[in-house]
Amino acid sequence: MVSQEQKDHVEQQVVDEQEEDAGVSSPDTTPTPDSALSDDKQESQPEAATTGGQQQAVRTGKRRGRARGRLVNAEEVMPKPSLWPLAVAFSIAFVLFGVIAGLVVLVIGVILLVASIVGWILERR
């Protein structure tokens, strides 16, 4: 288990610091390295990136002129698992079932739905 986890600690794409700060608000939606680089996609790349992070860091640094290479952890960049999507989806289905099954089911469904939306919003990510 641990060794598997260890592998996930990736020597990963370098991260532009400015971009990283911008990504704080919604870190799970946009992996920062990507957006950092996709800004430059018109720029022609000198060669296919096949080498390790360090070399990439140098290159990116050259290109952006202000970036500093750093290794990132996969867990940090990747979206966190969450139970709330399931909860909200289930409650919506429940509400719609309530539409045909009757008022009681409908009310329970609405309560569930509100609760799970609140849960989704309040979840720390």
Add this chain to the structure above:
Amino acid sequence: MRMPVFRRKKHWLAALTGVLLSSILLAACGENSPSILNVAGPVAESESSLFWLILYLALAIFILVEGVLIYSIFKYRERPGTPNPYQNHGNMLLELVWTVIPTVVLFVILFFTIRGLLQVAPEAEPAASASQPKIEVTAVGHQWYWEFYYPKYNVTTADTLEVPVGTTVHVKLFSNNVIHSFWVPSLTGKTDVVPGHDNTKWFVAQKTGLFTGICAEYCGTQHANMRFNVNVVDNSSFMTWISGQQQAAAAPTDALAQKGEALFKNQCASCHGIVGVNVTQFYNTAQECTDLPGGKANGTPQCLIGPNLTHFGSRSLIAGGVLDNNTKDNNCDPNNPNLMQSCNLAKWLKDPQAVKPGNDMAIGALSNAEIQQLIAYLEGLK
């Protein structure tokens, strides 16, 4: 990859082509079928002639494309030592060619499409003339049977549309329930019977005979059993038939039938009308029974939900076009000892829900004797 399974592709193709060709033959000569290729009038003719045009064009394209496909499959499969192919990314000229050619072909088809469309459109209906008379019919789609009303003659019938040969038939389509679709493959393509949209259509039958008509729009549980016949007869037979239908029902003479009439009044009259018995005349359903303000409700004499039975005994189809009536192997002579087995009407009266599950006919359990009386009465209504 050179595997044996693949080698057999030729056989499958041969089989497939065989199926294709034999089936076209089959389609062309399916005798009993209401085939769209057995045309009996100009409307169906215009519609089906396009079939052959498309079939030939499609066959040509099919053979060309599948030919190229199969040729490439055999020609370009990987063999030991095949060099890597030239990395061809495209060719503008070729793209133009195979954009323009299909465009031209498709627009040729489109030309014939629009021409054909205008040939059969309601606007193309020929005006009445001495050589080309016209009759008007209202086809009413019920769940699940067809009612036909001849406004000029004030006649209502069901399940069989009688029309004279060589005459333009102007059909008004009416439904006050769900959507049905009027389709007589040999005479005319479909037009939907949409509540609130009084569509019309026209056709001309140039051959006498019986043609199968079908409800082609899904209309509920018994959509499958909503057929009718178009009986094309010569002019004088048509007029004879009309004058017969215009009469009120004849009063029964023999005792059995008289009992049957009493039974009818008692058991059937709330849903079925017989002119001279429980209703005074035929009604134009399309006018009387709309959902618009002023329309009569179901159950009023104008809008009984079952078919009008005034001349039941003269009909060749009953129960929404599902059962034969008046045919040789369907012996409904009330004195026939084998009545319950050999007479379709007897089966229908015994248990309509077994014949056509889900239909609206709700009749209490009748004894065999009662069924015999009803048959004597109804089949006597010529």
Add this chain to the structure above:
Amino acid sequence: MATSTIGERATTIDVRRKRFSETYIGEWITTTDHKQLGLMYLITGFFFFVVGGMEALLIRTQLALPNGKVLDPDTYNQIFTMHGTTMIFLFVIPVLSGFGNYIVPLMIGARDMAYPRMNAFGFWLLLFGGIFMQSSFLFGQAPNGGWFMYAPLSELAAGHAFQATPHMNADFWLLGTTLLGISSITGSLNFVVTVFKLRAPGMSINRMPLFTWMILVMSFLLLFALPSLTVASVLLLLDRHMGAHFYQYGSGGDPLLWQHLFWSFGHPEVYILILPAFGIVSEILPVFSRKPIFGYTFIAWSGVAIGFLSFTVWAHHMFAVGLPSIAQAFFATSTTLIAIPTAVKIFNWLATIWGGKIRFNAPMLFALGFIAMFLIGGLNGAALAVVPFDYQITDSYFVVAHIHYVLFGGTALAVFAGIYYWFPKFTGKLMDDRLAKWHFWVTFIGLNLTFFPMHLMGILGMPRRVYTYPANLGWNDLNAMASVGAFIIGVGVILFMINIIKSLKAGQAAGDDPWDAYTLEWDTTSPPKKYNFLEIPVVRSRRPFYDKKYPDIADWKNVIKH
């Protein structure tokens, strides 16, 4: 959020308890990983494919002989309605979204979809929507109005009619499709944002793999088409439960409103169902021909053209409802136009394999089968656009033949091709090629045996959606043939399932790139790690992985004109 170094985290993981999301079940139900969700989409879709397939077999059993007594009419009507609904909403869309979810981020060199939670949300809605709809069978009240659910038959009661849909049947359908609609909307929004925002450096729009292109077009179609269905459904629900009269002519409504709303969703829908299939085939053909795709720009933009045109053709489902001639001529013309980009695609595929070095592995076999069968579906579709001829064959079995050549001969074969193609990526194992070929040939024979005779049934006047037919109309042999064919297809599906199980258990190791493919999803491990790529690849042409493997003859070294 600060980035951390390796050492920091490794100490924390050993002391704390396993989170729920790290248990086996927890991992599945809390995942936001696009690959896992993609697989879940695929598995769910395939499950419903089996359900819909069973329904199809029931239909064919009932129709095998005239006057069949296997199902009573109302059950039959429920079954055929659910067959169509299941196959379209619960098999094809989920499976295609599943491919999209799994493959698109990998193809464009992203680490995940743009909105991973919304992605999960979409999947769960689909699952619950599917269960919701199928649960109607438990109540004995499955939808029975056809997958098109025409009003006024789907109303509680319709005017003078006694027999509309008084029970919950239609409600299940209306609410179920609404649920599935929300699911598809979230999914397609996610695709659009992912494709526009998360492409790897250098992957400009015109270097995107064609599958991604087609998923993008599909997503736009879903976004613009589904609201129409949702609105139609809500209006019908209002009619049914709140006393509104949107579809009742007696109170000023109009039954045709439903048809216009439904088909203005329904026709884009059929392209939603086929465009990703085009994409799958456009990925497979070049790889197994050892050539680049021929006419990339034309394939991509013909897809876009189809997308736009698909919104202008809906009334060709309604030629028989009595539209004015001029309107029918308009829709005949637009339908003619939409056939052109479709033809262009087929020619480009032929040109792709022409002069290639073709390997007949299972994916290629299915892709070639797709072209052969989809062509038939295209040709008989063109026939349906010929309005006067359409009057004769619309709502007949000819149309059944057409949609099945397109959706089974087309989409389903492409889906199988895609599974055989990407299975090594999903699992790291190869599928049994021999068994796959058996699967192909059995399916190929079965589908032609089932669906070809349906053309003839239509020409011989057999209407659709009939639960039985009389013996004397000459339809018996053809129906018997079709029923035999349907069971042959069933055998094919069983072969496929055996293959999947066998390959999962004891498949050969695939390696990262078993097909010597061109696109980025093969430039990572099989199955890919959570983060997909150690580092985001840089793209310099339409075949980035090809460039990487063959730097001497890389695409970007040659000037590409198209």
